[in-house]
Amino acid sequence: MTTALAPIVVRQLGHCDYLPTWQAMQAFTNHRSETSHDEIWLVEHPPVFTVGLNGKPEHLLDPGDIPVINVDRGGQVTYHGPGQLMAYLLVDLRRRHRGVRHLVNAMEQAVIALLAEHGITATTRAKAPGVYVNDAKVAALGLRVRRGCSYHGLCLNVDMDLSPYARINPCGYQGQAVTQLRDLDIKLNVQQTGEALLKALAHQLDDAPLEYAQDKPELLQAVAQ
Numbered sequence: 001m002t003t004a005l006a007p008i009v010v011r012q013l014g015h016c017d018y019l020p021t022w023q024a025m026q027a028f029t030n031h032r033s034e035t036s037h038d039e040i041w042l043v044e045h046p047p048v049f050t051v052g053l054n055g056k057p058e059h060l061l062d063p064g065d066i067p068v069i070n071v072d073r074g075g076q077v078t079y080h081g082p083g084q085l086m087a088y089l090l091v092d093l094r095r096r097h098r099g100v101r102h103l104v105n106a107m108e109q110a111v112i113a114l115l116a117e118h119g120i121t122a123t124t125r126a127k128a129p130g131v132y133v134n135d136a137k138v139a140a141l142g143l144r145v146r147r148g149c150s151y152h153g154l155c156l157n158v159d160m161d162l163s164p165y166a167r168i169n170p171c172g173y174q175g176q177a178v179t180q181l182r183d184l185d186i187k188l189n190v191q192q193t194g195e196a197l198l199k200a201l202a203h204q205l206d207d208a209p210l211e212y213a214q215d216k217p218e219l220l221q222a223v224a225q
Contacts, residue, residue, distance in 0.1 A: 022071060037211075075171060075172070106204035115186070138179050
């Protein structure tokens, strides 16, 4: 039986550069204690390609003027940009008695549930984490676990310019189609999508209560220093 846990702290960070956000996630994970609350950070990034620990250079076809950052999550290359919702899950897996596979499944099922509310059937793939609609990828996942605690998370395409995906092999798959909520006729903006996703994630994480923090990106930048 799962022990009741403290609320998950939600930080809605707005628009933030990728690098300081990543550094802040690392700092939070390095300094958290056994009593630190789990957190979910919602954010949008300026255009950037990120390459995971297993990333191969041949999957970066033509990055052009979009920055490329090598990061410490799993997986290959993906794209982040305005109109895409990032949800970073800073979760103590040991305290929840859960493994990485459970957290990946929780993220996937949360996105699937969100889409189902709008009449869209989505699926997963055993060897290619993420969420797909008619073989087009709508959400990508990537995690890092350190000292039993996760960071990084998922990106969900909402209403964005998808053309930069043509400059890469998304998640290492040549010709992988991508889609977004707008093209699925789901009329939600990024903020509305974030609220819906939070509810679905909380349900997947043992129906954890959510506690909204008022901290702004300035605090995030300070944590990263």
